[in-house]
Amino acid sequence: MAKIVAENLEAYHYDVSPNLDGVFDSVYWCSHCQIPLLVHECPLCHSKARRCARDLKPVFNRERELFESVTATKLPTFLFANRNYVYFEGRTLFAFSADPYGEPRLVTHKLDQLNNCLPSVYQPEYAQRMWELCLQANRTALEEIEAGAIEFIHREAERFSDRDKVVAFSGGKDSAVTATLVKKAIGSVPLVFGDTTLEFPNTNSYVRKFAELNGFQLFQAEPDAKFLNLCEALGPPSRIMRWCCTVCKSRPINKLYSRLPRDVLSFDGIRRMESSRRADYPRVAHIQKFSRQVAARPIVNWSSFAVWLYIFTEGLEYNPLYEYGYSRVGCMYCPSNTPFSEYLTKLNFPSLYDAWTEYLIDYAARSGKEDPKSYVLEGYWKRRNILKQRAFVVEPSQPCGPQDDLVYSFESLITDELVEFLKPFGQLSILEGNGSVSFVVGSGNPFMITGVTGDNQLSISFGRKHTRLIRMQIEKQIEKYLNCVHCGGCAGVCLQGAIAIRDGRYSIDGNKCARCGRCVTTKYLKEGCVALNFGIAKKAIRR
Ligand code: SF4
Numbered sequence: 001m002a003k004i005v006a007e008n009l010e011a012y013h014y015d016v017s018p019n020l021d022g023v024f025d026s027v028y029w030c031s032h033c034q035i036p037l038l039v040h041e042c043p044l045c046h047s048k049a050r051r052c053a054r055d056l057k058p059v060f061n062r063e064r065e066l067f068e069s070v071t072a073t074k075l076p077t078f079l080f081a082n083r084n085y086v087y088f089e090g091r092t093l094f095a096f097s098a099d100p101y102g103e104p105r106l107v108t109h110k111l112d113q114l115n116n117c118l119p120s121v122y123q124p125e126y127a128q129r130m131w132e133l134c135l136q137a138n139r140t141a142l143e144e145i146e147a148g149a150i151e152f153i154h155r156e157a158e159r160f161s162d163r164d165k166v167v168a169f170s171g172g173k174d175s176a177v178t179a180t181l182v183k184k185a186i187g188s189v190p191l192v193f194g195d196t197t198l199e200f201p202n203t204n205s206y207v208r209k210f211a212e213l214n215g216f217q218l219f220q221a222e223p224d225a226k227f228l229n230l231c232e233a234l235g236p237p238s239r240i241m242r243w244c245c246t247v248c249k250s251r252p253i254n255k256l257y258s259r260l261p262r263d264v265l266s267f268d269g270i271r272r273m274e275s276s277r278r279a280d281y282p283r284v285a286h287i288q289k290f291s292r293q294v295a296a297r298p299i300v301n302w303s304s305f306a307v308w309l310y311i312f313t314e315g316l317e318y319n320p321l322y323e324y325g326y327s328r329v330g331c332m333y334c335p336s337n338t339p340f341s342e343y344l345t346k347l348n349f350p351s352l353y354d355a356w357t358e359y360l361i362d363y364a365a366r367s368g369k370e371d372p373k374s375y376v377l378e379g380y381w382k383r384r385n386i387l388k389q390r391a392f393v394v395e396p397s398q399p400c401g402p403q404d405d406l407v408y409s410f411e412s413l414i415t416d417e418l419v420e421f422l423k424p425f426g427q428l429s430i431l432e433g434n435g436s437v438s439f440v441v442g443s444g445n446p447f448m449i450t451g452v453t454g455d456n457q458l459s460i461s462f463g464r465k466h467t468r469l470i471r472m473q474i475e476k477q478i479e480k481y482l483n484c485v486h487c488g489g490c491a492g493v494c495l496q497g498a499i500a501i502r503d504g505r506y507s508i509d510g511n512k513c514a515r516c517g518r519c520v521t522t523k524y525l526k527e528g529c530v531a532l533n534f535g536i537a538k539k540a541i542r543r
């Protein structure tokens with residue numbers, strides 16, 4: 001079967017209905033009915049609606065109570081929010097922020113617009129009545145975008161009929177909607193939940209509940225390596241060094257996929273409006289870090305408002321964390337979490353918050369930070385960048401003899417794990433004797449690598465061709481060997497499923513390895529080695 005490449009996939013475009021012009025970048029407000037709309041003419045009263053915000057999400061009761069303490073004001077029950085702004089009757093009521101220590105505060109407000117409100121807007125029945133109106137008014141538009149999503153799912157399922165279908169289920173609202181749409185379109189398919197082990201406890205129980213309630217099979221993928229062990233080896237993740245996404249999320253999912261008989265078509269709930277980084281995401285893509293997967297995104301153009309309307313219309317079970325006020329429900333300890341969501345964690349999950357904060361402070365102290373507490377509490381840990389510390393532990397030299405030969409002298413003895421890293425370079429021949437193993441990789445190639453485990457030298461005879469490129473690739477593999485923390489992050493680049501971590505040791509299955517070179521090329525290096533990209537200090541070859 002021909003391999004699918006991103007360029008082919010991105011050529012597909014699915015237009016939205018012209019009737020829904022503007023659905024995807026604005027929410028409108030009918031000032032007569034006092035409800036938000038997907039369209040700019042109110043289907044109930046036919047008056048022209050005005051643009052209210054780029055997007056909106058509901059403010060839940062628990063969240064509203066929190067805002068009441070921040071604003072010291074009793075608030076109406078039918079409220080919406082977009083980022084740090086809270087809206088009442090389609091206008092900004094106040095904006096809040098969180099200080100560097102994660103405490104919320106009021107930035108600006110127009111709370112005096114509440115002075116003329118009827119007492120009924122503070123009653124729970126008011127919100128209930130308004131939601132009924134809101135769902136009724138948006139029903140037709142929602143049905144139209146639902147039909148578009150279902151048509152898209154049908155089309156992609158047919159186009160990739162030779163693949164197993166799954167839904168990438170994160171435990172967030174978008175994946176709940178995606179799973180529901182996929183089930184309506186093509187029936188129940190397994191949900192794949194990548195449990196990073198950094199999820200909120202509520203997310204884990206919610207995922208199981210959603211699968212059970214809706215009759216989905218659940219595939220759960222967990223990392224082999226322990227998060228805190230890797231924090232010790234690589235340093236806590238930061239916004240720049242998000243190694244956990246590779247190790248705790250992509251790698252376990254890749255491992256799960258490698259056990260499936262066929263490649264995978266995964267429907268995910270990614271939306272372009274989620275962030276500027278996602279604004280240009282294609283609707284169908286082959287993502288480099290998931291070698292066996294094509295991703296299809298039925299709701300890529302939906303707003304958060306449309307997603308919530310769909311959840312309430314369909315009566316879907318959603319993650320209870322949204323009711324606490326989280327706008328996104330990702331990992332508890334993510335360096336990309338906003339100060340406000342950190343505040344919510346501190347408030348609602350104090351023991352989990354304290355455990356992570358204490359670990360960060362301890363790590364900062366051990367790393368020699370002057371004021372570890374402020375460094376952590378003021379969020380500087382999230383900006384931690386790659387340290388360029390290097391220790392040269394391998395010296396190359398050129399012995400007398402053929403011009404292109406090199407000998408690498410290691411500071412410590414070579415172990416048989418190095419042989420695993422060299423397998424992509426050619427046929428391996430092994431000669432065992434007296435507790436050591438002599439190996440030759442690539443006999444018959446224009447270049448050849450020879451060494452003995454328990455010795456400290458590795459020789460490479462380069463042929464005339466490809467010398468620079470091959471040398472660079474071999475040296476990169478040697479550096480992976482020197483720095484490997486056995487996180488398994490690189491296994492996903494191998495389309496043959498040949499790379500594995502077994503009993504805490506890196507291995508390449510020589511029978512599976514097709515010597516395609518993916519794991520040794522610079523193009524795949526970002527996913528290729530977590531330790532080389534993010535390690536605190538690097539053992540290196542002197543060049
Ligand atoms: S903590 Fe953040 S960076 Fe790490 S896996 Fe979770 S989402 Fe990715």
Ligand code: SF4
Pocket residue numbers: 424493494495496497498499508512513514515516517518519520
């Ligand atoms: S990526 Fe290619 S070269 Fe590397 S282990 Fe897999 S098959 Fe072998």
Ligand code: SF4
Pocket residue numbers: 480481483484485486487488489490491501506527528529530531532
């Ligand atoms: S080679 Fe790099 S990415 Fe692969 S297991 Fe070792 S540290 Fe992780």
Ligand SMILES: [Zn+2]
Pocket residue numbers: 030031032033034042043044045046047
């Ligand atoms: Zn109206």
